[in-house]
Amino acid sequence: MSIRRALISVSDKTGIVSFAKQLAELGIEIISTGGTHRVLEEAGVPVTGISEVTHFPEIMDGRVKTLHPKIHGGLLAIRDLPSHTSAMEENGIEAIDLVVVNLYPFQQTIQKPGVTVEEAIENIDIGGPSMVRSAAKNHQYVTVVVDPADYEEVIAQLQKDGSTSLETRRQLAAKAFGHTAAYDALIANYFNELLGITFPEQLTVTYNKQQALRYGENPHQQAAFYREPRAAAGTIASAKQLHGKELSYNNINDANAALELVREFSEPAVVAVKHMNPCGVGIGETISAAYQKAYEADPVSIFGGIVAANRPIDKETAEQMKGIFLEIILAPSFTPEALELLSTKKNLRLLEWGDSSLTEPAAGLKVQTVGGGALVQEADLGQVTQKQCETVTERAPSEEEWKQLLFAWKVVKHVKSNAIVVAKDSRTLGVGAGQMNRVGSAVIALNQAGDEAKGAVLASDAFFPMKDTVEQAAKAGITAIIQPGGSIRDQESIDEANKHGIAMVFTGMRHFKH
Numbered sequence: 001m002s003i004r005r006a007l008i009s010v011s012d013k014t015g016i017v018s019f020a021k022q023l024a025e026l027g028i029e030i031i032s033t034g035g036t037h038r039v040l041e042e043a044g045v046p047v048t049g050i051s052e053v054t055h056f057p058e059i060m061d062g063r064v065k066t067l068h069p070k071i072h073g074g075l076l077a078i079r080d081l082p083s084h085t086s087a088m089e090e091n092g093i094e095a096i097d098l099v100v101v102n103l104y105p106f107q108q109t110i111q112k113p114g115v116t117v118e119e120a121i122e123n124i125d126i127g128g129p130s131m132v133r134s135a136a137k138n139h140q141y142v143t144v145v146v147d148p149a150d151y152e153e154v155i156a157q158l159q160k161d162g163s164t165s166l167e168t169r170r171q172l173a174a175k176a177f178g179h180t181a182a183y184d185a186l187i188a189n190y191f192n193e194l195l196g197i198t199f200p201e202q203l204t205v206t207y208n209k210q211q212a213l214r215y216g217e218n219p220h221q222q223a224a225f226y227r228e229p230r231a232a233a234g235t236i237a238s239a240k241q242l243h244g245k246e247l248s249y250n251n252i253n254d255a256n257a258a259l260e261l262v263r264e265f266s267e268p269a270v271v272a273v274k275h276m277n278p279c280g281v282g283i284g285e286t287i288s289a290a291y292q293k294a295y296e297a298d299p300v301s302i303f304g305g306i307v308a309a310n311r312p313i314d315k316e317t318a319e320q321m322k323g324i325f326l327e328i329i330l331a332p333s334f335t336p337e338a339l340e341l342l343s344t345k346k347n348l349r350l351l352e353w354g355d356s357s358l359t360e361p362a363a364g365l366k367v368q369t370v371g372g373g374a375l376v377q378e379a380d381l382g383q384v385t386q387k388q389c390e391t392v393t394e395r396a397p398s399e400e401e402w403k404q405l406l407f408a409w410k411v412v413k414h415v416k417s418n419a420i421v422v423a424k425d426s427r428t429l430g431v432g433a434g435q436m437n438r439v440g441s442a443v444i445a446l447n448q449a450g451d452e453a454k455g456a457v458l459a460s461d462a463f464f465p466m467k468d469t470v471e472q473a474a475k476a477g478i479t480a481i482i483q484p485g486g487s488i489r490d491q492e493s494i495d496e497a498n499k500h501g502i503a504m505v506f507t508g509m510r511h512f513k514h
């Protein structure tokens, strides 16, 4: 289809003047709306105002400008259908072959601090999506461009052939429908948020492609990484890569797990993750001390691991980290010396996640797909304080035990169920993850802790169905236990703890993680 007439109506005017100039040079007539018309005219591009086509003024502060049969008839007419061509002739409608539209900036508007509902509503584009959809529906004849990144290719095709290929028009139409669907999803979500509706009848999530990935969890699986349009600061999707090769699917997943855990802590903390589970966690006076603890927690597993810190990485810490092979280091920031030191490592990726004041994982919905559907839940933002816990044994934890219990509790929340964490001196000693029975995870964690389990504490993500975990803990020399409580056999576990002088506290909250 040769292109003779184009309609341009854009909010984001990036690149529009040069694009329109090239269209004009190709002899294409350009029609345009208020602001776009002004910009093009000022740049010396020959352009016809929309009202000259519709013979109707732009009214109601721009709410109605292109919503007119002369426009939509020109976009929707089937060019080789006699009934349509005669309708065009009878009604003085001329064909429009190219539509260049980008929409009112609804997303940017609602992200502005203190934005009013009225302002948000005024930034819901109606005429734009209508034209985009008309053009996309009729892509057999009409080319629709919603993204300035596509100007170059369209011009190239027009310069070469005077037209665009059907394949290109179909690709642009698919992109256009995706664009309007995402735009409407944002609007729906804005109103749902306003109304406090977390689980609407129709869940319209929308993500933008951030990057293609070499492959998925395994090389035979294709994959890509998508980002929420309004991804919050301090999330993996917002993190900035400062150094190193491209992240893989597993890297992103592990980095997310590490970041979510390190965000639990207010004191300097370092988390090392392998295969979605923490293998070493430490807190300390400084980030360097915290790293040392996370490293010593399991010097074997941290090799090739993903490390997240909640304070800027300084030179001292960078020097410690440089000594071993790590896949990724995530930190709120890196000092210039640390960055220089770590950037010498070719296979290490450095990610900056910005805000070190965060002390809980990101809020929002967690979506997990299942065959033919999705499970949607709120993020696990549960945290407990000492006050909220109930001591159920004869002996209450000492001050130091409390400190270690609450530390281990934060960690166990981020370990795959069934989860057991053994900790002492503000570092993990053993992590038992993902076993099919709880005592199995306990045995793994206690074995890993070895002799160091003596005088350590133990955390369990869910209650003990039997006393066997307490028996194992006692055998290893554990002195205090934190767990949700709530089993019908709680008393057996309490009796067993009392028998060994173990202090046990119930949180009343469990942290399954599957």
Ligand SMILES: NC(=O)c1ncn([C@@H]2O[C@H](COP(=O)(O)O)[C@@H](O)[C@H]2O)c1NC=O
Pocket: 009, 010, 011, 012, 032, 033, 034, 035, 036, 037, 062, 063, 064, 065, 066, 067, 101, 102, 103, 104, 124, 125, 126, 127, 128, 129
């Ligand atoms: N009301 C209409 O008929 C209408 N037609 C086009 N628009 C939008 O107006 C914007 C461009 O306006 P201007 O050219 O005045 O800067 C574009 O984002 C376009 O999508 C409209 N605006 C809102 O619905």
